Amino acid sequence: MRLLVSLALVAYLAAVIVPPLAGPPPASGLAMAALQPLRPLVGALFLGHGYRFFAPNPGPGHSIQWTMKMADGSTRQGLIPDREADWPRLLYHRRFMISEKIAAFVPPPDAPAEVRRQSRGEWQPLVKDVAGHLLHRYGGAQVTLQMTEHYLPEPEEVIRSEQGGAEQGRDLVTPLGTYALAGTQSLPGTSLPRTSLPGESPMETLNR
Amino acid sequence: MTAAEPSRRGSWLGDWLDAWNTFWFTPADPLPLALVRIFAGALLTWASFVWWLDAEAFFSHEGWQRPENVWRMNDQPWQWSWYFAAGSAGMARMLAGITLVAAVMLALGIATPLAAIVSLVGLISAVNRAPLNVFGLDDTLGMLLIAVAAGPSGAVLSIDRLLAPDIAADRPSVRANLSLRLIQVHLCVVYLFSGCGKLLGASWWEGTALWGAAANVQYRTLDLTWLASQPWLINALTLSTLWWEIAYATLIWPRLTRRLFLAMAVPVHLGIGLAMGMMEFGLAMLAANLAFVPADVLRRLLRPLLSRSARTPSHRA
Numbered sequence: 304m305r306l307l308v309s310l311a312l313v314a315y316l317a318a319v320i321v322p323p324l325a326g327p328p329p330a331s332g333l334a335m336a337a338l339q340p341l342r343p344l345v346g347a348l349f350l351g352h353g354y355r356f357f358a359p360n361p362g363p364g365h366s367i368q369w370t371m372k373m374a375d376g377s378t379r380q381g382l383i384p385d386r387e388a389d390w391p392r393l394l395y396h397r398r399f400m401i402s403e404k405i406a407a408f409v410p411p412p413d414a415p416a417e418v419r420r421q422s423r424g425e426w427q428p429l430v431k432d433v434a435g436h437l438l439h440r441y442g443g444a445q446v447t448l449q450m451t452e453h454y455l456p457e458p459e460e461v462i463r464s465e466q467g468g469a470e471q472g473r474d475l476v477t478p479l480g481t482y483a484l485a486g487t488q489s490l491p492g493t494s495l496p497r498t499s500l501p502g503e504s505p506m507e508t509l510n511r
Numbered sequence: 512m513t514a515a516e517p518s519r520r521g522s523w524l525g526d527w528l529d530a531w532n533t534f535w536f537t538p539a540d541p542l543p544l545a546l547v548r549i550f551a552g553a554l555l556t557w558a559s560f561v562w563w564l565d566a567e568a569f570f571s572h573e574g575w576q577r578p579e580n581v582w583r584m585n586d587q588p589w590q591w592s593w594y595f596a597a598g599s600a601g602m603a604r605m606l607a608g609i610t611l612v613a614a615v616m617l618a619l620g621i622a623t624p625l626a627a628i629v630s631l632v633g634l635i636s637a638v639n640r641a642p643l644n645v646f647g648l649d650d651t652l653g654m655l656l657i658a659v660a661a662g663p664s665g666a667v668l669s670i671d672r673l674l675a676p677d678i679a680a681d682r683p684s685v686r687a688n689l690s691l692r693l694i695q696v697h698l699c700v701v702y703l704f705s706g707c708g709k710l711l712g713a714s715w716w717e718g719t720a721l722w723g724a725a726a727n728v729q730y731r732t733l734d735l736t737w738l739a740s741q742p743w744l745i746n747a748l749t750l751s752t753l754w755w756e757i758a759y760a761t762l763i764w765p766r767l768t769r770r771l772f773l774a775m776a777v778p779v780h781l782g783i784g785l786a787m788g789m790m791e792f793g794l795a796m797l798a799a800n801l802a803f804v805p806a807d808v809l810r811r812l813l814r815p816l817l818s819r820s821a822r823t824p825s826h827r828a
Contacts, residue, residue: 305536308689312535319697323704329711346589349635349653354704356647359712361720364729384729392732392788393561397644399729401575404643428583429643432576439573455726458739465739 318344322351363455364399365406367433367479371443379441383433402450405429409450412477427480427507434482435509445483445506451476481506539688540806541666541681542813545620547694548627548664550798551655552618554791555630558648559611562637566607567600569641574603576643584642593632594640609633617659620669627660651795654697658802662690668816694802699760701799706756715753718746724787732788752779763803776800 318341324334338345345351367383383402389395408426410418434446452475456464460472485508568574576584578595597603610633616626634652638645665671667681714720722745725735738745755775762768776797784793801809810817 305532309531309535312689315693316696319700323700342586343589346586347591347635348657349590349638349649351586352650353708354650354701355708356705357720357724358705358708358715359710360714361723361727364727366729391561393558393648393791394564396646396788397561397565397569397641400646401643403729428580429576432580435577436568436573436575440568453728455723458722458726458742458745461726461736461739 314341314344317341318348318350321345323353323355327353327355364453365402366399366451366453367402367405367448368451369434369437369446369448371437371441371446373442374444379443381437401433405433406450406452409477409479411452411475430479431482431507431509434480434507435484438482438484438509445481447481448479449476450479482509483507484509535689535692536685537688538683538685539691540683540810541663541687542668542806542809542817543801543804544659544662544664544687544690545666545668546801546809547655547691547798548620548623548659549618549668550794550801551652551659552614552616552626552630554648554795554798555614555634555652555656556611556618557791558652559607559614559633559637562641563604563607563611566604569637569644570594570597570603570607571600572598573600575641578640581640581642585639590639592636592639594636606633606636610637620665620671623665623669623671624660627656627664631656631660646789646792648789648792648795650701651792651799654701655694655795655799658690658693658697661693662686664690668813691802694799695763698799698802699763702756702759706753706759709753709756715749718749721745721749721752724783727787730787730789733786735786751775755779769803773800773803 317337321334321337321341322345324330325338326335369381369383371379371381373379384395384398386395389398405426408422408429410422414422430448434448437443437446454472454474456472483506562569572578582595593606594603597606610630613626613629613633616622617630631653634649634656638649638653663680663684663686666684666687672680709715709720712720714723719742722738724730725738725745755772759772763772780793780796781790782793784790
């Protein structure tokens, strides 16, 4: 019995230790290979964590602004997360994670075109689902989203600002596209807002 | 603790086996595990309630992420979730409600073994269905619930114990020790990788990383921008946090340094909780640290509560 328990312990400990060795990058090929036979256990028991809290550096925060055109031509706007509306705080944090996790895939607007093109395959499926959820939730006709990276001021900038000095840096805004549900008619008299991503169609259609 | 096995000293391998057996198979008081159960159950109750508040958005087919997209992101078929079967908002809400009820039962110690398993299944289902909404709180709750489900976490401080008094129930047991050891080792892994990950960042070496956290408006619940004029304090807080995380895995074990490391866990985690709006995460990490608090200390602190609910187990003297 003790032998069986010991074997189970070794397997469990491996499933705890190997995932943070195997990711996030940088990670060795050996660790990634060692993870392969452990995937069933790691996946089933929710052990696939990197534990890189605020590492390698605490970065800027992100939010997603959305603007929705309703069927009657009116406009509705919102924020993910919304500090005013998302309460309790844990609900705010759950929604905050949406913008933070999508932001990890979105390069800045001034990144090389090739980088932006390649990263689109990563973030756009996530953004499409977020857009689809918003359209379903609020009954809108189309929604435009943009990611804001909130400027993280240096201590000196905060001190200067408190003393009435120079303004702090600007937030970085990246368009994420305009989306409409499949079968939705174009709104009469409205022009679809274009995103600034080169080569992108003005509106993506969602099949939900 | 005393060795559970006769000594096989005399060989290097025998010493290793002795050490392994002593570490994992020495019976331990279940009280620390029961306290971990109460805190983990209470935190899961709150977390489940918040999931339940917006269950349609988190778990239904019309949610933040469609199931087929989540299926693509996850490592399938291993990352299962009962929410994949929940097409409607009502079904999603009902499944979230099941986790909520199980978590309440776990915190109170009602049908504890069953409640622990359903709580764990509910937590894993939630995080695997809504991976975009998950953060450190969920990682920590998972770690705690696995140990709580594996051990006799309802042996003491539970409704189960009140309804069916059992003098032997809270005696030291190998299962209690196994569960506490799982949390202890896992917690060391968490801090070690968290600390090592920080060593890749210049701001942690420069001692300025805590400013990055304090100045982040999205996280902020306490205005700490006054730290801007206290650079040395930022350095001290950053470097002490970094040192504590890296050294935890080794210095939590010796009696001489254990108190210091447990004491430091309180300001670190409560500080993150208060200043960055992640109190649930901070409390979950403190609950995990309870696994390192000696049972006799906890028994002294909880004597009035324990004397009312229990008989006189032999190890309590």
